[in-house]
Amino acid sequence: DAGVIQSPRHEVTEMGQEVTLRCKPISGHNSLFWYRQTMMRGLELLIYFNNNVPIDDSGMPEDRFSAKMPNASFSTLKIQPSEPRDSAVYFCASSLGGTNEKLFFGSGTQLSVL
Amino acid sequence: SQKIEQNSEALNIQEGKTATLTCNYTNYSPAYLQWYRQDPGRGPVFLLLIRENEKEKRKERLKVTFDTTLKQSLFHITASQPADSATYLCALPAWGGYNKLIFGAGTRLAVHP
Numbered sequence: 001d002a003g004v005i006q007s008p009r010h011e012v013t014e015m016g017q018e019v020t021l022r023c024k025p026i027s028g029h030n031s032l033f034w035y036r037q038t039m040m041r042g043l044e045l046l047i048y049f050n051n052n053v054p055i056d057d058s059g060m061p062e063d064r065f066s067a068k069m070p071n072a073s074f075s076t077l078k079i080q081p082s083e084p085r086d087s088a089v090y091f092c093a094s095s096l097g098g099t100n101e102k103l104f105f106g107s108g109t110q111l112s113v114l
Numbered sequence: 115s116q117k118i119e120q121n122s123e124a125l126n127i128q129e130g131k132t133a134t135l136t137c138n139y140t141n142y143s144p145a146y147l148q149w150y151r152q153d154p155g156r157g158p159v160f161l162l163l164i165r166e167n168e169k170e171k172r173k174e175r176l177k178v179t180f181d182t183t184l185k186q187s188l189f190h191i192t193a194s195q196p197a198d199s200a201t202y203l204c205a206l207p208a209w210g211g212y213n214k215l216i217f218g219a220g221t222r223l224a225v226h227p
Contacts, residue, residue, distance in 0.1 A: 004157075031213060042219040043158070043203065056214055091157050099213055100146050100165070103205075105157025 004106035006092050012112045018080040021109045023092030024073055029104070030097030034067055034077050037108070038088045049075065050097055082113045116141045116209055118218035120202075126224045133191040135221045137204035140185060144206040147180055147187050152201045152220065161202075162189075194225045 005024040013019055025032050033048040047057040049069045057067070064083070069075040079086055089110050093103040119138045127133050137147070146165045150158035164171045164180045164187065171178045177190040191198050203220040207213065 033215075035217075043217040045208075045214060045216065048214060050213075093157070095213065097213065099207070100163060101213055102148060102160035102163060103150075103158075103215060105159070107155075108157055 004092055004094050004104050006090075006106035006109050008109060009107065010110045010112075012114065013082055014114050015083055016081045017113075018078065019082045019086075019111060019113075021077040021090050021092075021111070023075045023077070023106060025075070025092070025094030026104055027073065028096070029094035030072075031095045031101070032069060032075050033093040033095075033103060034075070035091040035093065035105075036088045037091060043091070046077070079111075082111075084113045087111055087113050116206070116216065118204060118206060118216060120204060120218040120221045122219060122221070124222040124224055126226065127194055129195060129225055129227050131194055133194045133198065133223055133225070135189040135202050135223065137187040137189065137218055138185060139206055142209045143182060143185075144209075146207065147178075148205045148215065149176075149178055149187075149189050150203045150205060150217075152203060158203055158217075191223075194223075196225045196227055199223055199225050 007022045034046040037043045046059045047067045052069045067077045089108045091108045093105045095101040117140045148163045149161045152158040162178045164178045175192045179188045201220040201222045205215045205217045208216050
């Protein structure tokens with residue numbers, strides 16, 4: 001299995017631009033998570049989906065952030081408009097979806113907003 | 115709200131020694147706890163899960179303990195090797211949060227030859 005696939009690996013953009021991050025979870029996994037990692041705040045959960053339905057988006061910082069999961073094999077995290085404080089590494093993770101389940105993380109997208 | 119604390123200072127040890135990392139949590143009693151390893155530029159990788167009714171779990175050179183009275187988990191790497199150098203994160207399910215995992219800030223381990 002290829003694991004969780006994220007794209008792009010790196011994104012550099014200017015303040016005010018729209019940014020879209022993409023994720024393909026492991027086939028057969030029912031839960032998908034978006035995390036953000038910074039030195040100051042560590043790994044923060046932004047939103048998670050179960051069977052393509054958003055379950056908890058309480059970690060989404062503001063209305064500028066939105067996430068979708070149109071089908072079981074694809075999810076996007078969009079930031080519009082982007083700001084320098086959004087600079088971070090964004091990770092997507094998937095799991096089988098039950099309790100006690102381990103997460104499988106992608107390699108992340110390093111986002112720099114200038 | 116629940117809090118997870120890991121030692122933010124890096125742990126430096128000599129090759130062959132046992133590394134011990136600590137994870138403390140407050141404000142609730144999780145049903146289980148997980149440990150992950152993260153290398154620079156990579157996503158975290160799952161290592162071990164321990165349930166509240168398990169005192170200890172082992173996997174090769176790794177050992178995890180879970181003390182629900184102290185609200186603490188200890189993560190041990192015996193006979194440490196330079197290849198064990200990485201950041202180690204503990205994670206707990208959020209209170210009332212289905213399978214939502216909350217992570218500690220992680221402790222960086224450096225094993226010197």
